[in-house]
Amino acid sequence: MAPSDERHRAxxxxxxxxxxxxxxxxxRDKGLLxxxxxxxxxxxxxxxxxxxxxxxxxxxxxxxxxxxxAFSTGEEAFFRRFxxxxxxxxxxxxxxxxTQDRQRDRQAxxxxxxxxxxxxxxxxxxxxxxxxxxxxxxxGYLPLERVLADLSRRTAGxxxxxxxxxxxxxxxxxxxxxxxxxxxxxAFAQGIRAQKGIEF
Amino acid sequence: MAPSDERHRAxxxxxxxxxxxxxxxxxRDKGLLxxxxxxxxxxxxxxxxxxxxxxxxxxxxxxxxxxxxAFSTGEEAFFRRFxxxxxxxxxxxxxxxxTQDRQRDRQAxxxxxxxxxxxxxxxxxxxxxxxxxxxxxxxGYLPLERVLADLSRRTAGxxxxxxxxxxxxxxxxxxxxxxxxxxxxxAFAQGIRAQKGIEF
Numbered sequence: 349m350a351p352s353d354e355r356h357r358a359x360x361x362x363x364x365x366x367x368x369x370x371x372x373x374x375x376r377d378k379g380l381l382x383x384x385x386x387x388x389x390x391x392x393x394x395x396x397x398x399x400x401x402x403x404x405x406x407x408x409x410x411x412x413x414x415x416x417x418a419f420s421t422g423e424e425a426f427f428r429r430f431x432x433x434x435x436x437x438x439x440x441x442x443x444x445x446x447t448q449d450r451q452r453d454r455q456a457x458x459x460x461x462x463x464x465x466x467x468x469x470x471x472x473x474x475x476x477x478x479x480x481x482x483x484x485x486x487x488g489y490l491p492l493e494r495v496l497a498d499l500s501r502r503t504a505g506x507x508x509x510x511x512x513x514x515x516x517x518x519x520x521x522x523x524x525x526x527x528x529x530x531x532x533x534x535a536f537a538q539g540i541r542a543q544k545g546i547e548f
Numbered sequence: 549m550a551p552s553d554e555r556h557r558a559x560x561x562x563x564x565x566x567x568x569x570x571x572x573x574x575x576r577d578k579g580l581l582x583x584x585x586x587x588x589x590x591x592x593x594x595x596x597x598x599x600x601x602x603x604x605x606x607x608x609x610x611x612x613x614x615x616x617x618a619f620s621t622g623e624e625a626f627f628r629r630f631x632x633x634x635x636x637x638x639x640x641x642x643x644x645x646x647t648q649d650r651q652r653d654r655q656a657x658x659x660x661x662x663x664x665x666x667x668x669x670x671x672x673x674x675x676x677x678x679x680x681x682x683x684x685x686x687x688g689y690l691p692l693e694r695v696l697a698d699l700s701r702r703t704a705g706x707x708x709x710x711x712x713x714x715x716x717x718x719x720x721x722x723x724x725x726x727x728x729x730x731x732x733x734x735a736f737a738q739g740i741r742a743q744k745g746i747e748f
Binding site: 353356357360361363364367370371373374375376377380382383384386388389390391392393394395396397398399400401402403404405407421422423424425426427444445446447448449450451474475507509520523524525526527528529530531532533534535536538539540541542543544545546548 | 561574627
């Protein structure tokens with residue numbers, strides 16, 4: 349064996365010890381509150397990937413999409429194939445600059461939150477995805493305190509994923525895991541429109 | 549209508565114009581190369597969410613997982629339900645600190661790349677996910693030039709998603725869209741182990 353290969357083996361053996369010690373320290377289970385924020389591409393799709401993960405483990409999943417996009421989406425078409433496993437609700441009326449009506453946006457947000465709250469109290473749902481909830485909170489369309497209280501009081505062991513740019517600091521504080529997705533570059537800026545299977 | 553509601557409507561109407569102009573400028577279609585990097589949670593799950601999107605649009609998908617995790621994963625169990633639509637290959641031998649053998653890691657990477665290359669040349673696949681390829685490139689287990697050349701020569705219109713921390717600058721340069729997922733906080737650091745449906 350070459351000396352550099354031997355050094356590699358020794359370095360990796362030390363790393364294995366470090367990793368094993370960290371894993372040993374992380375021994376608790378918990379229903380996680382996960383927040384995906386930032387302006388980069390990948391927040392909602394990450395939530396949809398976790399739905400696939402959860403379904404693979406035999407869990408049931410609830411989804412509320414707070415902002416309805418301009419297109420019908422692939423994820424909605426796909427997950428509607430499994431009505432026994434995924435309760436999929438598209439509640440929003442459209443982007444705020446499309447509706448241009450704050451009262452209507454508020455009413456839509458209230459109705460969506462009632463649906464979300466029922467899911468948070470449903471012990472059959474192992475995972476609840478609240479897609480673009482951050483946008484709704486950023487615009488003040490729902491009282492933050494009520495949302496935080498309902499999230500805190502959710503059924504034991506349930507995982508919740510909240511997506512959308514501009515997450516409120518109080519939500520970040522409450523969350524267990526938070527990722528901020530930064531935009532390094534985006535095809536849209538090079539004149540390429542939203543692509544099926546990637547953006548919607 | 550209250551004055552503040554009127555201001556909201558006017559502001560949103562202006563925003564709608566700006567958005568419409570941007571959308572009008574983005575008129576091209578292209579098979580995208582998307583890179584998801586950074587140390588935060590959500591890169592691989594985002595790729596798996598795009599698989600759900602693509603399947604919802606009737607596309608076929610290829611997946612190569614370059615690093616096999618310690619657990620059997622929910623996403624693998626789930627997407628294997630659709631063998632006609634998803635060609636799912638788990639090729640890696642495990643984390644580098646588990647194998648501790650650079651030669652074996654290199655050979656595994658070479659075999660995985662042969663599988664990936666065949667997918668990149670297959671016009672039936674609308675989306676190819678190369679999960680944790682960045683890790684393999686970071687360790688130098690595959691020649692970067694060959695990987696970049698094969699990505700550039702892929703079948704027309706195909707989308708490719710590459711995940712993993714530490715993306716090489718040359719790959720970022722080649723990519724159309726790049727997101728960097730930063731870790732704001734993570735449950736693991738609070739003593740909570742990897743959770744089913746979220747981390748695997």
